[in-house]
Amino acid sequence: MASQHRLKTTPRVVYTLPEMQNSTVRKNVTYKTVEDTELQLDVYYPASHRKGQRLPAVILIHGDGSVEDLRAIKDGGQYEAWGQLISASGIIAITANHRSTEALTNVAGVANDIDDLITYVRDHNESLQIHEEALGIWICSAGGPMGLRAALYDTPPYVRCIVCYYTLADLKTYYDGLYSTTRNGSEQITPLFTEDDFEEFSAVSLLQRRSGNVPPIFIARAGLDNPLLNESLEAFVSEAIAQNVEVDFMNHPTGQHGFDILNDDPRSHEIIRRSLEFMQTHLL
Numbered sequence: 001m002a003s004q005h006r007l008k009t010t011p012r013v014v015y016t017l018p019e020m021q022n023s024t025v026r027k028n029v030t031y032k033t034v035e036d037t038e039l040q041l042d043v044y045y046p047a048s049h050r051k052g053q054r055l056p057a058v059i060l061i062h063g064d065g066s067v068e069d070l071r072a073i074k075d076g077g078q079y080e081a082w083g084q085l086i087s088a089s090g091i092i093a094i095t096a097n098h099r100s101t102e103a104l105t106n107v108a109g110v111a112n113d114i115d116d117l118i119t120y121v122r123d124h125n126e127s128l129q130i131h132e133e134a135l136g137i138w139i140c141s142a143g144g145p146m147g148l149r150a151a152l153y154d155t156p157p158y159v160r161c162i163v164c165y166y167t168l169a170d171l172k173t174y175y176d177g178l179y180s181t182t183r184n185g186s187e188q189i190t191p192l193f194t195e196d197d198f199e200e201f202s203a204v205s206l207l208q209r210r211s212g213n214v215p216p217i218f219i220a221r222a223g224l225d226n227p228l229l230n231e232s233l234e235a236f237v238s239e240a241i242a243q244n245v246e247v248d249f250m251n252h253p254t255g256q257h258g259f260d261i262l263n264d265d266p267r268s269h270e271i272i273r274r275s276l277e278f279m280q281t282h283l284l
Contacts, residue, residue, distance in 0.1 A: 010076035013085060014264040015272040020084035022047035026128075031096065031120040032113060039113060041096035041120075042074055043128055044083035048090075056134035056160070056283035057092035059121060061114060061150075063141030064174075067100045078261050082138070089276045091283055092130055094121060098143075104175060105191045107201065111146045118150060122158065136161045136279050141257065144168040145201035148236075152203065155212035161282035162215055163275055166222040166257050168229050169236035171201035177228050203236040207243055216246040218278040220271050222255040229257070248278055 026043040033039070049055065060082055062073050073079060074095040086093035098113035099106060118135070125132035135158050139147035144167035151162050168174055175193065199205040207214065217240060221233055240247045250271045256262045260272055 010073075010078045011261045012077035013081035013260050013272065014262075015085065015260070015269045017085055017088040017276075019047050020081070020088040023084045023087040024049065025083070029128075032116045034099065034109075034113075037099075039097055039099070039117075040074070041094050041117065042083060044087040044093040044095070045129070046087045046090050046092070049092075049129070052129065054125065054129050054131045055090070055092045056136070057094055057121065057128075057130045058086050058136040058138050058163075058279055058283070059094045059096070059118060060086075060138045061140065061143040061147035062095075062098070063143045064101050064110075065142075067102065070097060070100050073097055078258075082260075085272070085276060086138075086279065089280050091136070091279055092128075094128075098146075101146075103178060103191075104171075104193075107146065107171065107191075107193075107197075111149060111201075114143075114146050114150045133158045134160050134283055136163065136283055138163040138165070138279075139167050140165045142168045142174060144203070144232075145171040145174060148203045148206065149201055152206040152210065152214065153200075155210045155214055157212065159215050161218070161279060163218045163220075163279065164233070164236075165220045165260060165275075166225055166229070166255075167219070167233060169203040169232040170198070170205075172198040173228050173232040177226065203232075204239045207236075207239045207245070210243075214240070214243070214245045216248070216278070216282050218248045218275050219250070220260075220275060221249070221251045222257050222259050223251060223253040224255060225257045248274070250274060 024045040028040045030038045079095040083093040083095050101107050101110050122132040137151040252267050
């Protein structure tokens with residue numbers, strides 16, 4: 001269930017806006033160094049942005065994959081285009097690289113990367129010209145367990161909205177998808193997680209244990225996605241509705257995992273447009 005978006009083959013998002021090519025980009029800002037590896041972010045500003053003007057921002061959390069696949073994922077066509085689309089909508093966009101979970105052996109490390117990314121953005125709000133109390137979190141694919149934890153744990157009030165694109169909503173489903181109970185007739189015991197670990201990285205559990213108001217959530221589902229992923233996403237939607245959370249749900253019946261870059265059709269265009277409008281509504 002790891003993200004399949006390799007930098008060399010990642011196409012751009014299939015939807016465009018007239019002003020998106022006019023975004024101003026601040027590239028390769030180091031937000032964290034891990035074992036001599038710099039984790040970096042890019043900041044996309046609207047073309048109309050004025051120096052000193054602080055705007056709401058959307059932080060994009062990418063999916064999982066191999067170390068090599070993720071090394072420069074923010075520089076691929078998908079995230080460059082999303083940065084441009086969001087900035088063309090009047091909102092600052094932040095794309096960033098976080099580490100691989102390395103087949104779930106480094107889940108805590110990735111969770112820390114995402115936490116540190118959000119902390120850096122908020123702590124450096126003046127230099128980045130960001131309104132630190134008005135953030136959106138956009139979460140893709142298998143970045144879901146870690147990204148949703150960051151967005152929902154203790155329901156931080158500065159998170160004003162959450163956008164999920166074909167998002168895996170819990171760690172247990174990811175684990176089950178990667179590791180069967182047996183391999184070659186022998187029990188597979190690594191990586192090891194406790195029930196508490198699975199609950200910490202479960203969107204349903206996070207909603208059930210919330211301490212404040214949950215921000216509005218936009219969820220985009222790909223109908224042809226991995227059934228296990230969609231089951232986890234549907235459980236998340238059901239719990240959110242049960243708790244009367246504001247949820248905008250859009251299904252692409254013939255959409256693939258990654259439909260925003262793979263399915264150039266009217267339904268993809270509609271979902272992308274509506275998600276951008278959703279961010280504008282809750283951040284501007």
